[in-house]
Amino acid sequence: MSVDHYENFPVASLLLPPHLREPVEAIYAFARGADDVADEGDAAPIARLARLNDYRNELNLLGRGEAPRDPSLARLFARLGVAVRDHALPLQCFRDLLDAFSQDVGKTRYADFDELRDYCRRSADPVGRLMLHLYRAATPDNLRRSDLICTSLQLINFWQDVAVDWQKHRIYVPLDDMQRFGVTEEYLQAALCDDAWRALMAFQVQRARAMMLEGAPLARDLPGRIGWELRLVVLGGLHILERIEAVRFDVFRRRPTLTKSDWPRLVWRALNYKGIR
Structure with missing residues (x-):
């Protein structure tokens, strides 16, 4: 559960029941992707924050039951939407992660x-x-x-x-x-x-x-x-x-x-x- 690339996150672990592997991978993809936006590459801080805001916008669409609009994030949020709906996952957890990643930028x-x-x-x-x-x-x-x-x-x-x-x-x-x-x-x-x-x-x-x-x-x-x-x-x-x-x-x-x-x-x-x- 380490945030630094989620080294301890149980992605597709053999210990996971098969029906939970897909939702765990969907959560991991969201967290890893947003974390990389904040930490990886050489983009300027304003660009990193703007991209994290794209994640927020897609998360808000998900919360309203609307389809993803950003083509580059569509697959990620389509997967995440299935996990959220099937398992009643609280969106606040994802919002908190985005807040933390944005904080890391500055x-x-x-x-x-x-x-x-x-x-x-x-x-x-x-x-x-x-x-x-x-x-x-x-x-x-x-x-x-x-x-x-x-x-x-x-x-x-x-x-x-x-x-x-x-x-x-x-x-x-x-x-x-x-x-x-x-x-x-x-x-x-x-x-x-x-x-x-x-x-x-x-x-x-x-x-x-x-x-x-x-x-x-x-x-x-x-x-x-x-x-x-x-x-x-x-x-x-x-x-x-x-x-x-x-x-x-x-x-x-x-x-x-x-x-x-x-x-x-x-x-x-x-x-x-x-x-x-």
């Missing part, structure tokens, strides 16, 4: 965690909410716990990608936290990993872990394939946090990721999952 700093959390609410949480709607499991408590998991995954992606985001002139570490720990932007420019940086990142890692652990009971409570998929996601996210700690928070020189050798252990743990303490 906003490169976050004053505090509340600002960052609001971004995650729109960039990450909708993915989990849509999956719960597909599985007809979108109860208020499930949605709350899904939001915690999805925001945690987004934060984990930020912490493992500090150096990558800096190359795009973006900083997702809240500025007030940086000031509190005595870390400046020069740290990112110089790839400086001293005690101050480690303390800052330890704080951010623990924040992400606490949110993941609070939401994690959802992975135990959901039945069948969605529960199994979510257990893998939760365990994978927590394992990346362990990797960040293992490199002593030096995410400048090594991007902590999951490797092929990690998956057998994660699959075994997911199969024998009884919760995380």
Whole structure:
């Protein structure tokens, strides 16, 4: 559920029931396409925002039950329309994603965690909410716990990608936290990993872990394939946090990721999952 090209999005996963593969692929195509508009290529910001507005216009047409009008987006929104109608998917989730992608075009700093959390609410949480709607499991408590998991995954992606985001002139570490720990932007420019940086990142890692652990009971409570998929996601996210700690928070020189050798252990743990303490 990582927004950075949706690396953890379960596209056509073998764990998905066959009847959900098409709607999941339709949601993915929408999210990936709009995310690429915001992030990829060399278009000017005004052109990116205009193209994202094309997505909004098509989404509004979909909401009114009208056919797509933009020929370049017609197939994408025709597929999405089928998924929305067949599974009663809330359009607000798609609108939130577009708002977050538009924000990415111009906003490169976050004053505090509340600002960052609001971004995650729109960039990450909708993915989990849509999956719960597909599985007809979108109860208020499930949605709350899904939001915690999805925001945690987004934060984990930020912490493992500090150096990558800096190359795009973006900083997702809240500025007030940086000031509190005595870390400046020069740290990112110089790839400086001293005690101050480690303390800052330890704080951010623990924040992400606490949110993941609070939401994690959802992975135990959901039945069948969605529960199994979510257990893998939760365990994978927590394992990346362990990797960040293992490199002593030096995410400048090594991007902590999951490797092929990690998956057998994660699959075994997911199969024998009884919760995380």
